[in-house]
Amino acid sequence: MPEINLLEAIRQGLDEMMAQDERIFIFGEDVGRRGGVFRVTEGLIDKYGPLRVLDSPLAESVIVGACIGAAMNDTRPIAEIQFADFIAPAFNQIVQEAARIHYRSNGDWSVPMVIRAPYGGGIHGALYHSQSIEAFFAHVPGLKVVAPATPYDAKGLLKSAIEDNNPVLFLEHKKTYRLIKGQVPEHDYRVPIGPAEIKRPGEDLSVFAYGLMIHYCLEAAQSLAASGVSVEVVDLRTLRPLDVPTILASSRRTGKVLIVHEDNLTGGFGGEIAALIAEHAFEHLDAPIVRLGGPDVPAMPFARSLEDAFMPNPQKIAEAMRRLAAY
Amino acid sequence: MVKEADVVRTSLADEDADELRHYYYQMLLLRRFEERTGEMYVKAKIGGYCHLNLGEEATIVGLMAALKPEDYIFTNYRDHGYVLGRGTPPGPIMAELFGKETGVSGGRGGSMHLFDAERHFMGGYAIVGGQVPLAVGAAYALRYQEKPGVVVAQMGDATTNIGAFYESLNLAKLWKCPVLFFIVNNGYGMGTSVAMGSSEPDLWKKGASFRIHGEQIDGTDVLAVRDACRRLRDYAEREADPVILDVVSFRFRGHSVIDSDRYRNPEFVRKGRQDHDPVRNFATLLHEHAIIDDAWLKATADQVEHEIQEAIDFANASSDPNIEDLYQFMYATEVANTPGPEDAIAAVKINRGEV
Numbered sequence: 001m002p003e004i005n006l007l008e009a010i011r012q013g014l015d016e017m018m019a020q021d022e023r024i025f026i027f028g029e030d031v032g033r034r035g036g037v038f039r040v041t042e043g044l045i046d047k048y049g050p051l052r053v054l055d056s057p058l059a060e061s062v063i064v065g066a067c068i069g070a071a072m073n074d075t076r077p078i079a080e081i082q083f084a085d086f087i088a089p090a091f092n093q094i095v096q097e098a099a100r101i102h103y104r105s106n107g108d109w110s111v112p113m114v115i116r117a118p119y120g121g122g123i124h125g126a127l128y129h130s131q132s133i134e135a136f137f138a139h140v141p142g143l144k145v146v147a148p149a150t151p152y153d154a155k156g157l158l159k160s161a162i163e164d165n166n167p168v169l170f171l172e173h174k175k176t177y178r179l180i181k182g183q184v185p186e187h188d189y190r191v192p193i194g195p196a197e198i199k200r201p202g203e204d205l206s207v208f209a210y211g212l213m214i215h216y217c218l219e220a221a222q223s224l225a226a227s228g229v230s231v232e233v234v235d236l237r238t239l240r241p242l243d244v245p246t247i248l249a250s251s252r253r254t255g256k257v258l259i260v261h262e263d264n265l266t267g268g269f270g271g272e273i274a275a276l277i278a279e280h281a282f283e284h285l286d287a288p289i290v291r292l293g294g295p296d297v298p299a300m301p302f303a304r305s306l307e308d309a310f311m312p313n314p315q316k317i318a319e320a321m322r323r324l325a326a327y
Numbered sequence: 328m329v330k331e332a333d334v335v336r337t338s339l340a341d342e343d344a345d346e347l348r349h350y351y352y353q354m355l356l357l358r359r360f361e362e363r364t365g366e367m368y369v370k371a372k373i374g375g376y377c378h379l380n381l382g383e384e385a386t387i388v389g390l391m392a393a394l395k396p397e398d399y400i401f402t403n404y405r406d407h408g409y410v411l412g413r414g415t416p417p418g419p420i421m422a423e424l425f426g427k428e429t430g431v432s433g434g435r436g437g438s439m440h441l442f443d444a445e446r447h448f449m450g451g452y453a454i455v456g457g458q459v460p461l462a463v464g465a466a467y468a469l470r471y472q473e474k475p476g477v478v479v480a481q482m483g484d485a486t487t488n489i490g491a492f493y494e495s496l497n498l499a500k501l502w503k504c505p506v507l508f509f510i511v512n513n514g515y516g517m518g519t520s521v522a523m524g525s526s527e528p529d530l531w532k533k534g535a536s537f538r539i540h541g542e543q544i545d546g547t548d549v550l551a552v553r554d555a556c557r558r559l560r561d562y563a564e565r566e567a568d569p570v571i572l573d574v575v576s577f578r579f580r581g582h583s584v585i586d587s588d589r590y591r592n593p594e595f596v597r598k599g600r601q602d603h604d605p606v607r608n609f610a611t612l613l614h615e616h617a618i619i620d621d622a623w624l625k626a627t628a629d630q631v632e633h634e635i636q637e638a639i640d641f642a643n644a645s646s647d648p649n650i651e652d653l654y655q656f657m658y659a660t661e662v663a664n665t666p667g668p669e670d671a672i673a674a675v676k677i678n679r680g681e682v
Contacts, residue, residue, distance in 0.1 A: 054502070057497055059494035059498065061491045062491060062495050064460070065457075065460020065495070066463045066467060066498060067464055068464060069401075069460065069462055069465035069466070070464035070465060070471070072449060072465060073464070073468035075471060092454060092457060093457070097458075097461060101450065102656055102657075102658065103656045104432060104435050104440050104442075105432055105435075105442040105444070106432045106435050106436075106656060107433075108442045108443075109449065141657055141665075142657055144662075165658075165660050166659050166660065194662070241664045241665050
């Protein structure tokens, strides 16, 4: 199996799906001639033409809104939000319209569209090019929210998202784009939306994370193995719908839970996971549930020292694991 | 480029008499549907927020007369007349207003959220401006699939002050989308007049900097609206180019059924209802041209009353939506780990004190 990075996996996923299904097209800022600001869509305009790879004006509300209308009219659009931070003007369209049309039309209309958004920090992008946005959208019934960590999952989940008849927010951690490499088969495959995956089995405690944090958690788990602590790392992969059975089964088995995300802690998605475990697996727990997230500051600061202070990293995660193991 | 409103009609010589009578019938149906809806609201058969199309009968019937079955329509929340004008039977519409399972949205939507997939009625939208970008996308999809037709983005005057409106104009022009931006200009966004809310009160000019052709029309004249819509609709389809129609109408009542309309001068409202009643004015016109007579008017009124009473009876006799279906249609496909009928039932048992 060839080894490719996460960005290439997404590009391949887009390319292969567009080749199979003429209903698919891509809308977004600079996705055509420039190939996207991260070059995820590079080469696609040459292959599929300007009617299928559309350079949109700088206007997120209508990028998403037009995709919804097109999706209701027998096509399968993919919107690219250049940086997840820029999604705010499209919030109305995503939350009020895309997520609700199927429900409020009593099943008359559906919105088969994907919104791709590069998110996350650790890339020196400062306040408006580093944000994590998953908590805002995972709150919304009617949406699906996917956040893959590996090239294999990214490609397989992207294909599932494009084939899904519901609106899917597809979050790509931008630091993983070129940093994370992995084996991806050449044959056509899917990773279903919904199921989490145990990326590393363990006995002493369970860690739940997604995106870049999975790699940091795996690194931290590895560092603890030498001292005899066995950590299970569960990659949620999909935040809505959440794989509650896998989360509860792992929590019950190990009895100790650490939840890690880069997003700031208060009101973050980790709170939902903690609440589920507390409600449904309380009697199996041997320690308080621990959350590790970004600090509650308005956004990721620019200076390297401050950014480092913000970001969870393998050292911080390992320390949280050690404390929890020792509890 | 800008064409003024079509000239006031002095001759009906080229018109088909049956068609004219049908327009009147439709306008009266809308009028009485909305008046009876207001009554049902007062009787607490309808709750929540409810906005009537009273005074906009010619605007709606004129538009619908110009549209073809392949066209798509997105509207704002003041949508009863549009779905009725498009041909949806009154019964399922009234049932939706009552919140019944036989309603056009299964009781999920209510007044502001009507749908009819079969008739390409893409919904009423209660977030002002929410529907406008969608209409552009639907029009792009038509072009992309090389299908005939246009998409109507209906909105109120105040919607033209929202950012998404301008984003939509820009994209529609850039991408050659056949969209008719249909602005129902009744002079007020709730209680704020057009002049107070818009630095350019001539709404048809708002497409100028996007190079979008705009016109203004008297929305109380059904034939003028129909002719303008036909011409602009065909232009939009033929040239794959968006157009704006600023349709000036008169709102008979407050913004919604519970709005006491204190911000408008009562004399202004009284005079408006007297001078700009599209239903009465059209009846007078047809009468003058001997296209209808008193007997026909009486028979038509009786028929309309009967149809609307049937719709009310249908709504009254319909069941409430099933509690089990609370979580249905959350997603278009089966989704694991989402609640289902048992969860819905459990919640209602607690409500009923059965647990």
